Amino acid sequence: xxxxxxxxRRKKAKRASYHHGDLRHQLLVAAEQILLExxxxxFTLREAARRAGVSPAAPAHHFRDxxxxxxxxxxxxxxxxxxxxxxxxxxxxxxPSRRLQEQAHAYVxxxxxxxxxxxxxxxxxxxxxxxxxxxxxAKHSYDVLEGAVRAATxxxxxxxxxxxxxxxxxxxxxxxxxxxxxxxxGELRDQGGGPAGxxxxxxxxxxxxxQHLPRPS
Amino acid sequence: xxxxxxxxRRKKAKRASYHHGDLRHQLLVAAEQILLExxxxxFTLREAARRAGVSPAAPAHHFRDxxxxxxxxxxxxxxxxxxxxxxxxxxxxxxPSRRLQEQAHAYVxxxxxxxxxxxxxxxxxxxxxxxxxxxxxAKHSYDVLEGAVRAATxxxxxxxxxxxxxxxxxxxxxxxxxxxxxxxxGELRDQGGGPAGxxxxxxxxxxxxxQHLPRPS
DNA sequence: TGTACATCAGTGAACGCGCGTTCACTGATGTAC
DNA sequence: TGTACATCAGTGAACGCGCGTTCACTGATGTAC
Numbered sequence: 331x332x333x334x335x336x337x338x339r340r341k342k343a344k345r346a347s348y349h350h351g352d353l354r355h356q357l358l359v360a361a362e363q364i365l366l367e368x369x370x371x372x373f374t375l376r377e378a379a380r381r382a383g384v385s386p387a388a389p390a391h392h393f394r395d396x397x398x399x400x401x402x403x404x405x406x407x408x409x410x411x412x413x414x415x416x417x418x419x420x421x422x423x424x425x426p427s428r429r430l431q432e433q434a435h436a437y438v439x440x441x442x443x444x445x446x447x448x449x450x451x452x453x454x455x456x457x458x459x460x461x462x463x464x465x466x467x468a469k470h471s472y473d474v475l476e477g478a479v480r481a482a483t484x485x486x487x488x489x490x491x492x493x494x495x496x497x498x499x500x501x502x503x504x505x506x507x508x509x510x511x512x513x514x515x516g517e518l519r520d521q522g523g524g525p526a527g528x529x530x531x532x533x534x535x536x537x538x539x540x541q542h543l544p545r546p547s
Numbered sequence: 548x549x550x551x552x553x554x555x556r557r558k559k560a561k562r563a564s565y566h567h568g569d570l571r572h573q574l575l576v577a578a579e580q581i582l583l584e585x586x587x588x589x590f591t592l593r594e595a596a597r598r599a600g601v602s603p604a605a606p607a608h609h610f611r612d613x614x615x616x617x618x619x620x621x622x623x624x625x626x627x628x629x630x631x632x633x634x635x636x637x638x639x640x641x642x643p644s645r646r647l648q649e650q651a652h653a654y655v656x657x658x659x660x661x662x663x664x665x666x667x668x669x670x671x672x673x674x675x676x677x678x679x680x681x682x683x684x685a686k687h688s689y690d691v692l693e694g695a696v697r698a699a700t701x702x703x704x705x706x707x708x709x710x711x712x713x714x715x716x717x718x719x720x721x722x723x724x725x726x727x728x729x730x731x732x733g734e735l736r737d738q739g740g741g742p743a744g745x746x747x748x749x750x751x752x753x754x755x756x757x758q759h760l761p762r763p764s
Numbered sequence: 765t766g767t768a769c770a771t772c773a774g775t776g777a778a779c780g781c782g783c784g785t786t787c788a789c790t791g792a793t794g795t796a797c
Numbered sequence: 798t799g800t801a802c803a804t805c806a807g808t809g810a811a812c813g814c815g816c817g818t819t820c821a822c823t824g825a826t827g828t829a830c
Contacts, residue, residue, distance in 0.1 A: 395785080452728075538711065
């Protein structure tokens, strides 16, 4: 009892052992906080180490380098993103149009709720594109969206996409991606008047926008 | 004659005078080259000075600091961008739908032809938002787009935008903005198969996408 | 047309900064017997 | 249950780097008379 209480080297909550035990995870958490607070270019490996309460050399035992850590954050982002799209797709039931609407909504919701991850996910200069797992997880998100577009345009599940379907896919992808970027970039802050917060935009304007994207024939 | 030819301090083409004479402009040119080659985060003021053949302290006589230079680049970008949108709008004649299509096309074309400017223009963390001229020039581009949307949705030229019109505006803006970002981010490189270069996308897919954005009522 | 002088637009050396990464190290943990 | 030893996951000091910016300076240019 006493030895525990008097044990040296406790600063805050206390770490029972010399080894951190959870450092890898905590570095990822710290990275995401930094991305949020300072933006992607404000990220530094040293700051992540600082927040995890560890020396600047410690992260090297868990990630090859700074880029390796960010790649992992982006990978986790795409995992969650893909899962969100899949869940939305399921929520759309058998109606291809609803599946698409749900996915579009989920896409924007993810971007607004996890801005740090979302923006990092598409900053290819910040991660390691030779990481096969990352590439494949990212591809999967794309496939989920493509699946709903195939259904909406009555295409078979495999084989080349017809040009019209590809155009349609691009239209949907562009609109949700563009809206997400505009919103995160603060581009919509001024215009539009009214009491519009992000929720209002999501709940009333997104459906309005999607009205303009009926599925072809 | 002789004095000119033998004049010292000529390195390459020759500068007749001690003063540079065109430094401000050349710094802007150099900045844009750097943005192109190294991306926005690869820009440094010293590198711009280096390319202009001048000491690192020289730029301070023309721009407050590094951010000031980038703000100027972005401002020039928005000027050209706004002009391109206006020209496209005029090219659409009296047909609101065509005016919109032309503007959308011009939007994407600008992004693909001037990627450095375009990406910088929307990176608010890199420029000085207290610069009134910058803000007003940026606003003007938005107004040009809004004008065509008003016409397309039979709204008066002034006064608040109806919610449906605003949704429509957001849809058009999002789609061209999103497409531009996806293309510049290399997101469309792999998928889609076929011989698709950027031109193909622009000429065949953009119209396809816009088909899905008929004007309301 | 000259001349005195103010201003302009450069130089180059120096500053302090925080960064990513490397290095030799060491105490803690896990494993084989 | 002990013990010997390999491996793991940290430390902390140090490295070299390029950056933005400041400073005192100076030669070139423009202006007033």
